[in-house]
Amino acid sequence: MDRRSFLKASAATCAATLLPRLSLARADDGSFELEASKGKARLYGEDGATSDLWLYNGQLPGPEIRARRGERVRVRFTNNLDEPTSVHWHGIRIDNAMDGVAGLTQPAVQPGESFEYDFVAPDAGTFWYHAHNMSWNQVPRGLSGPLIIEDDKPLFAEGTDVTMVLNDWRLDENGALETASFGARMDFSHAGRLGNWLTINGQSMPDIPLKKGHWHRLRLINTSASRILDLAPARFGAQLIALDGQTFSAPREIDGTLQLSPAQRMDLILRPQQTGTVPFETMTGKPFTFANFQVVDAEVPSLPLVVPPANALPEPDLASARTLPLVMEGGAMGGMRSLMKDGKEMDMRQMMEAGLFWAFNGVAGMEEKPLFSAKRGETIVLDSRNDTAFAHAMHIHGHHFRVLERNNKKLEHPDWRDTFTAVPRETVKIAFVADNPGKWLIHCHMLGHAASGMTTWFEVS
Structure with missing residues (x-):
């Protein structure tokens, strides 16, 4: 229009x-x-x-x-x-x-x-x-x-x-x-x-x-x-x-x-x-x-600016952190020829029939086994890489994380986020303290991507 x-x-x-x-x-x-x-x-x-x-x-x-x-x-x-x-x-x-x-x-x-x-x-x-x-x-x-x-x-x-x-x-x-x-x-x-x-x-x-x-x-x-x-x-x-x-x-x-x-x-x-x-x-x-x-025009006087105070979030301990990969794969023009689902390899035809187009670390969608299990209070570093032809907005449930690096360069502002964007071929490193017990999702917030394979979960004991 x-x-x-x-x-x-x-x-x-x-x-x-x-x-x-x-x-x-x-x-x-x-x-x-x-x-x-x-x-x-x-x-x-x-x-x-x-x-x-x-x-x-x-x-x-x-x-x-x-x-x-x-x-x-x-x-x-x-x-x-x-x-x-x-x-x-x-x-x-x-x-x-x-x-x-x-x-x-x-x-x-x-x-x-x-x-x-x-x-x-x-x-x-x-x-x-x-x-x-x-x-x-x-x-x-x-x-x-x-x-x-x-x-x-x-x-x-x-x-x-x-x-x-x-x-x-x-x-x-x-x-x-x-x-x-x-x-x-x-x-x-x-x-x-x-x-x-x-x-x-x-x-x-x-x-x-x-x-x-x-x-x-x-x-x-x-x-x-x-x-x-x-x-x-x-x-x-x-x-x-x-x-x-x-x-x-x-x-x-x-x-x-x-x-x-x-x-x-x-x-x-x-x-x-x-x-x-x-x-x-x-x-x-x-x-x-x-x-x-x-x-x-305003009839009443203005108030002075007061910046809201920051929330108290647990700071990651990078010295003792456990680093894990999060590789985004698949999609049109992505070059992925097969993926794993429920422990079985699926070829391109089977993927299309099942409506699965995306994967994390070669695995599509929710599995019985979590991506990782963490002890409460453990610092987790996710080293992500976008190997697809499209951008993704990655959301982690139940936690906030610091965005530390993009393309192996440390950021001037390692801001707290709950969703980070990764453009094609970009690497993004994040860190968080797994301090909230339970089963939590990690997924792309391009909602169709999540539905067709780009969803997983982790557990905090």
């Missing part, structure tokens, strides 16, 4: 002040009520067709859940879909039984049934929740929402802490969600399900209100099935203060672009000094504006 059609379709939408905070209210007993069901929404402006979606509480994105660091979070989840599902709390270091991975940490929640998630959020930051049963089918239909764990006391005034859920959709010629290609092997074996339309908080080309002279915190969450977004914070006067929910000791200027891969988050701060319109763009290919910041 070209830019002229886009502008025409969204003209009425742009006049409104969007991005309301659809927070999830607590029930009388202090728990949250969350329901998955079928719903409808317009993704392509007011002139676009209505899309059939799967939604949490009938909202797109799902309602924002907010709690404080160290607070107990209880969510009563009810599945009113026609197929089983579960809810994963992405990036939260919680008890393994609450991780929400159907078939590994809990049985899938059947249609008409409920499950109560009950956990303590140890870290403040920007996180999210999403379906984790047949994720390749359920998440790009709308089953995701923001999870914000606040610091011990508010650091930003009301209206200056802004959540921005970024999503990439594949729309048909009428502007409705295209569903016939869900599960297409062409997508699974290539870059994944890529869309042709971007929204923020479910809205096309929204206006995002900002206050002149006030510090704002922008919480960006990429909930796309496969789309990597290249963003340039300096183009709209922002600085980086956190990645994947983990804050830095000081704001950081970004020279050029920064990748925000599926499942990743970045927190930015900015203090606009002039009223007017400031575009928010993706820099992938040519710069494309898919939202506008609208800066207005």
